[in-house]
Amino acid sequence: MDELDLIRTRAETVGFAPAEHLAPARERLLAAARGERRHRPRRWFWLAGASIGLAAAITAVVALTPADQVGVGAGVAHADPVKVLAEAANTALKEPAKPPRPDQFLYVKTEHADHHIREVWLSVDGTRDSLIAGFKEGGCRNGKAPMYGTNDPRKEGMLQDCAPRPVYRTDLPTTADAMLAYLEAEAGDQKNSVNTMGKNVYGLAYEQVLQPASYAALFEAAARVPGLTALDHVTDGAGRPGVGITFPVPPGSSPEAKPMVVVFDATTYQFLGTTDSAVTVKTYVDEVGQRP
Known part of the structure; x- marks a missing residue:
């Protein structure tokens, strides 16, 4: 497994944290690198531990950097x-x-974060009565639509001017x-x-x-x-x-x-x-x- 394969493996298994955590991680990595230069181990030790060290470094960077900044993983496109x-x-x-057929209805069910459920049945061609979250809405036929749910019961079902609104x-x-x-x-x-x-x-x-x-x-x-x-x-x-x-x-x-x-x-x-x-x-x- 080469370095790129290792990066891909780590990127797929490690979560992503906010970008503001990147700076401290970068400082820790730089400090470690400076210490490595001051106390350079023998080459055989570096080669033996290269994969482990690289994996740890990648884990730190990937875990603290959004995918768009690391440049790997399926989340790259999401950043833009x-x-x-x-x-x-x-x-x-x-x-x-x-x-659809003109005489059909569009049914939409919506779930809200507070667990409220909204359901609507909307006339495809706008000429038939729809039902929106429990409230009836008159369809527009021949330029007239019945009124429903009015504050004045005497107006219930009365016709008003309209234009069809197809869904x-x-x-x-x-x-x-x-x-x-x-x-x-x-x-x-x-x-x-x-x-x-x-x-x-x-x-x-x-x-x-x-x-x-x-x-x-x-x-x-x-x-x-x-x-x-x-x-x-x-x-x-x-x-x-x-x-x-x-x-x-x-x-x-x-x-x-x-x-x-x-x-x-x-x-x-x-x-x-x-x-x-x-x-x-x-x-x-x-x-x-x-x-x-």
């Missing part, structure tokens, strides 16, 4: 948000397109440039807010269905948003491990304001949710209340 989002785009593009989106851009322009238009006067952009990215990936090319364009457009950071070894709201992309809050925000952290599977780069929530089921069903 652009690379992570590019991989997410590639994964999305490979997903087979599965157009299966075939109207979205399929290139990064066009998708970024779309996201900025959706953000309006908040288009310079990285956090707002993150929420809009999440909103499209969450309880809607895009065509594979639009999903890819979404993540490619997100990669162009400035100020993003990648977080290794995060978990989504269901405790599943992944890599996180952080969309920070604007400077001067309230201390209670939290950054949006979108989580992807660390191996497949599939969208999982956020650090607070996890999309655990997302599929089509034939009627409201039906579960796969």
